[in-house]
Amino acid sequence: MSAPDLKSEDYYKVLGVARSATDNEIAKAYKKLALKYHPDKNPDNKPQAEEQFKVITEAYEVLHDPEKRKIYDQVGKGGLNGGSGGMPNGMNFQHADEIFKAFFGGNDPFSMFFGGDDDDMGGMFGGRPGGGGPRVVFRNGGGMPGGMGGMGGMGGMPGGMGGFPFDMGGMGGMPGMGGMGKGGGRSRPPAPAHAMPAGTAVNVRGLKSAAEHNGKTGKIKGWDESKGRYEVEIESDSTLSLKPQNLTQMCSVKIVGIESQPEMNGKSGSILSFNEATGRYAVRLQERVGGRDAISLQPSNVLLPQGTRVVTQGLSKEEHNGKMGKIESVDNDAGRYTVACQHGHTLKIKFDNVLC
Numbered sequence: 001m002s003a004p005d006l007k008s009e010d011y012y013k014v015l016g017v018a019r020s021a022t023d024n025e026i027a028k029a030y031k032k033l034a035l036k037y038h039p040d041k042n043p044d045n046k047p048q049a050e051e052q053f054k055v056i057t058e059a060y061e062v063l064h065d066p067e068k069r070k071i072y073d074q075v076g077k078g079g080l081n082g083g084s085g086g087m088p089n090g091m092n093f094q095h096a097d098e099i100f101k102a103f104f105g106g107n108d109p110f111s112m113f114f115g116g117d118d119d120d121m122g123g124m125f126g127g128r129p130g131g132g133g134p135r136v137v138f139r140n141g142g143g144m145p146g147g148m149g150g151m152g153g154m155g156g157m158p159g160g161m162g163g164f165p166f167d168m169g170g171m172g173g174m175p176g177m178g179g180m181g182k183g184g185g186r187s188r189p190p191a192p193a194h195a196m197p198a199g200t201a202v203n204v205r206g207l208k209s210a211a212e213h214n215g216k217t218g219k220i221k222g223w224d225e226s227k228g229r230y231e232v233e234i235e236s237d238s239t240l241s242l243k244p245q246n247l248t249q250m251c252s253v254k255i256v257g258i259e260s261q262p263e264m265n266g267k268s269g270s271i272l273s274f275n276e277a278t279g280r281y282a283v284r285l286q287e288r289v290g291g292r293d294a295i296s297l298q299p300s301n302v303l304l305p306q307g308t309r310v311v312t313q314g315l316s317k318e319e320h321n322g323k324m325g326k327i328e329s330v331d332n333d334a335g336r337y338t339v340a341c342q343h344g345h346t347l348k349i350k351f352d353n354v355l356c
Contacts, residue, residue, distance in 0.1 A: 004033055006052050011059035011072065019073070023064060027103075030060035034100055039093075050093055057096035061293075095292055102272055102282045102294040104215050194324040194342040195223040195230070196309045201250040202232060203273040204242065213240060215273065217250065244311050244324050248274040249356040253283065254303040255295075256332065256351075264289055271302070274355060300352035306330055310339060310354035312347070320347060325354070 004016035012019050015029040033056045035041065042049035062068045062080065071079040191197055200220040204213050218234040229241045250271055258264045269283040272294075280296045304310065308327045315321050325341040337354060339347050 004029070004056075006037075006055050009077070011063055014055060014059040015063065017063075021063075026060065026063050030056065030064070031103070034060075034103070038100065053100075054091045054093060054096045057099050058091040061091070061099060098292065098294045098296065101275075101296075102284060191223040192225070192342070193340065194309060194326050196220045196247075196249060198222055200309075202230075202247045203250055203271075204232070204234070204240070204246060205248055205274055206246050206276055207242075210240075245322070248281075249309060251308055251356055252305065253281075255283070255297065255301060256303045257301050257335070258297075261290075264295065269295070271356065298352065299355060300335070300350070303330065303332065303351065304337070304354070304356050308356050310337075310356050312339065312341065312349065312354055314353050315347075315349065320345070327354075 002013065002016050005013045008014050012021070015021075015026060015033065017025055017029050021029075034053065037049050037052040037056060039046045039049045039053060062072050068080060196202070198220050202218055202220060204216045204218065207214050213234070216234050218232045218240070221231040221233050221239065223230055224241070227241065229243055230247060232240045232242050232247065234240055248271065250273075252268065252270050255264045255267045255269065267289055268286040270286070272282040272284055274281050275296075278296065280298055281302055283295050283297050283302065285293050285295060304327055306327055306329060310325050310327060312321055312323045312325060320341070323341045323343055325339040325347070327337045328340050328346070329338040331338070331348075335351055336348050337351065339349060339354065341347060
């Protein structure tokens with residue numbers, strides 16, 4: 001791997017990666033450079049930083065896309081619709097910044113890193129295991145719940161060594177779980193209809209005491225009714241216990257009701273994250289529209305599919321807000337969902353009265 005060369009016409013040299021670089025290596029190089037050269041990090045030299053940031057993002061946009069990378073490898077920039085990563089007039093800052101924010105899950109990336117260590121894969125690709133806040137369990141060779149765990153009766157002491165939040169995985173449960181296949185795991189009752197099922201992809205947001213986990217992606221392992229929290233597996237090495245309000249379901253959606261950009265309406269995409277500061281979703285478009293492959297949208301412009309689990313918000317009756325529910329049907333013409341809520345009520349509410 002060579003040093004990045006932002007003056008090069010070669011996208012690989014811009015990012016400082018080999019032509020054989022993996023997607024992970026490309027993402028890591030982009031993350032390090034984008035954080036270093038973003039204009040917000042260079043207030044004394046914003047114009048130059050903005051140009052460098054656009055060069056870096058243009059290179060990443062091409063190399064992280066398998067189809068664009070294939071074309072680029074074969075014929076160079078000339079095959080990419082004008083030679084600028086699909087942008088006929090080059091990468092503009094607004095588009096570059098949208099890609100940057102989407103990469104970091106729609107959160108403020110500069111609040112997600114501590115000590116300036118750009119070599120760990122934070123944001124959407126990892127980060128440091130946190131201290132206070134969510135309960136975190138690190139697996140050190142143990143089996144998955146119900147898998148090939150330890151031989152039972154080996155201790156394990158939930159909470160682990162010296163008060164640190166370690167769980168010795170496959171060492172068995174406290175009173176001896178007995179035999180192979182228990183692995184210290186515990187059976188869970190089926191999740192209620194209003195809870196996201198196991199395996200649902202989610203993005204973490206809004207954590208205060210463990211903010212380093214914001215922007216990370218994971219999968220639902222289960223729902224703990226007694227705690228009112230989901231168990232979320234983050235990147236296969238740790239588990240967080242999180243409230244529904246701290247998760248965004250990464251589901252497929254359709255775009256609706258945008259008057260200023262009618263060409264966007266009816267297009268499909270996938271939710272990457274939700275930014276609480278702006279009240280908007282970061283959505284990756286299924287196909288590029290107007291040179292863009294990501295867009296920031298209000299909940300009223302996002303059509304969630306039937307079956308999506310949601311949390312209610314902004315309703316006039318305060319007792320109905322913050323409730324978990326499941327979208328039973330969608331009335332696109334009226335702009336409303338029918339939501340079966342956890343308290344037994346069924347509500348017909350506007351698109352912007354739920355968050356997924």
